[in-house]
Amino acid sequence: LSTELRSALVRAVGEEHVLVDPSLTGSYETDWTGRFSGRACCVVRPASTDQVSQLLRACADKHVPVVVQGGNTGLVGGGVPVGGEVVLSLTRLADLEDVDQASGQVTAGAGVRLSALQAQARAAGLDFGVDLAARDSATVGGLLATNAGGIRVLRFGSMREQVLGAEVVLADGTVLTRLSGLPKDNTGYDLVTLLAGSEGTLGVITRVRLKLVPQLPARAVALVAVENTASALSLLARLRTTVATLSAAELIFASGVALVRESAGLAAPFQEEYPAYLLVECADRADPTDALVEALGDCPEVLDATIAGDAAGARALWRYRETHTEAINASGVPIKLDVAVPVARLPEFIDRLPAAIGPAVTDVPDARTIVFGHLNEGNIHVNVLGVIGTSGGEDRAEAVEDAVLRLVGEFGGTISSEHGVGRAKTRWLGLSRTPAEIAAMTAIKRALDPEGQLNPGVLLSR
């Protein structure tokens, strides 16, 4: 950190918010998975958009690149330094306005935690459309920059669908402010939704204007036994035309249910064991149970079904799906992939997974693949257990990852459905994006950040 740059940064945010001591910077330099880590030249903690603008101008002047960090809950290394960058931590931008009741919207600083936003919405009789497990740490800015999804995408969409405005600072310090919250505004390119999923490479989001959604307190949950993925899909297609309140459609398999039963001590969901299960949730203001029961009654795909009659029963059914993650983690460090393929091709993709993974783990007798996911989006989490930790495990993990992602490419799918590209997936980007698309993205990056100041190496290769 040059004296000159340091003075400029201190001028912007004050001495105490320019961190250089490793005991202070450490937690900003490693992601929470522990997999990505690098030394920052310093960590700066602005408290306003104007400070962000001053900081970016100073870094641009000195040609020192910047890494943008929210709650540091990312999974692909997009928010931590490689070496020498200024880390811009936005958690002090935590101003959360009152809900605007007239529009059903709220404005939040980039550093506001998702759980705080949810609490604010709920206190106003509304709710926020995105929810995910990292809600107590993840920040609104990071959620938007990574276009976070989570468990309600089927009903409300991802962050891109929630955002109505933002304040953004470009690499040269230019501030774009668009916070009026106009749901219909056809005056040119929508720079705000372009920021969604840009992973900090186009601009620094400092504030966001978000739409809120109705509270839907009445739930009906069914766990439905089916023959296979194709039957689950056919069942979901049927429900789409007969039920208007669908809020989740989660696919799990016998292997996953066996794992969560042994790990969490759950009872068998049915007397018989079935190959696959679809967990369906409906949410509404009035009780949607009767409508769901009626709809399921007409579906030939249903081998057996159990429908929760109350909140406790609903939670019990959800545990078959939700304890997958902890059961998988409890069995050692897994190889984790977050991919999607066109929904109609999902059955074939899942059928071909074992043959794709097999060659990479031939000499690992305990290797075990657990698959589960969000059926409506064709989004599957592929977890391979028992490989990392064995001798040569890291190489095998990379071979597994490569084999699965190549298969995804072959199916016209995405190598990253939810988590983003970050630094972890850049080498595979070409499997999901054509050279023409990558060229167009690079042109847009150059248009808004010609010097490549923001998050270099994230999303697009350096």
Place this chain on the structure above:
Amino acid sequence: LSTELRSALVRAVGEEHVLVDPSLTGSYETDWTGRFSGRACCVVRPASTDQVSQLLRACADKHVPVVVQGGNTGLVGGGVPVGGEVVLSLTRLADLEDVDQASGQVTAGAGVRLSALQAQARAAGLDFGVDLAARDSATVGGLLATNAGGIRVLRFGSMREQVLGAEVVLADGTVLTRLSGLPKDNTGYDLVTLLAGSEGTLGVITRVRLKLVPQLPARAVALVAVENTASALSLLARLRTTVATLSAAELIFASGVALVRESAGLAAPFQEEYPAYLLVECADRADPTDALVEALGDCPEVLDATIAGDAAGARALWRYRETHTEAINASGVPIKLDVAVPVARLPEFIDRLPAAIGPAVTDVPDARTIVFGHLNEGNIHVNVLGVIGTSGGEDRAEAVEDAVLRLVGEFGGTISSEHGVGRAKTRWLGLSRTPAEIAAMTAIKRALDPEGQLNPGVLLSR
């Protein structure tokens, strides 16, 4: 049209689809309002993405700019030539695939008419989220390029929220194909949603992948008398927290109701006359009437209300809102503005309209302003009658337009909520977009169309 360019165009699409005779090109050279008109150097009618690519390459080689046209139903002159351009008419790209039941999605050529798309969706037990009056002419490509909204935005959003993929040809003929229909795909910038609302200036959309929505055949419609815009807003805010099936919230006023009553011979909706009315519609699979009645019962804003008990009654109530357009047109050519302001400021905006418009029409005793709109989006259609057609009417019309748009700018609103900027509104773009935003848009335009080949003068000034 040079011989060389003509040969290249003919090579791409065949002799009969390169139109040069004025009797053939005429209908492509004037928009349907009759307000925008210009001579094209020719009109070409490609039938495939590959042909579009060849045509664009040929035009780029010869530096002849291109104007892209769908169903020619735009209102701001964005799809007709100024003089000398090649008009690219996409109506032959009318291939409409079967609905993909597994994903609830469909792929359509850019030239598919909205009504054809809706019919296809409905035959599959689903529906399309966007609907508007020009449905028999407007094309899917044009709807996406202009981010069309219409009467269901409250429930399903605009075109940007319906699109999951597109095939796009850039100015140099490069084809970007992204039609897998992955609702969750976090591999970089979303070029598809960037195209929504770009008005043909960034690329030519040739095919789109669209999500479908559930059919909601059961409707409940209420016409509610309220004191003013502020009460209507407060009522809507209340309904947002108590009703999950809202599908329309349309604001009309006593002046508009008087006009439609005299024009269409409608009966008085209530024994008494009230200053303002909110038309609320709920849509669901099961009858939402009871829930709406119950919700309205608790609202102090309700001065009187009539709730339709059946489909005929619902249509009758909708006529108070829907006949506004024909009643306005029947009284002569109106000055029409399509603007939005932040919802919370709408009452103040509407209060200030008369004083803003007044000075421009002081010597037009018959001038009459009719306002109505989509309350949830703060989107108001301002119609000034009795001015165009009087002596000096065109100048007065421009003065009215300028006064209203300046007031919109003052309120942080948008000069074009639905219709787009086109050629009609470019001079006022700076009222809704800051210089920094316009610079960012220009940079993106240059990144994807460096030579300015596509729709020059549309959206951004030349």
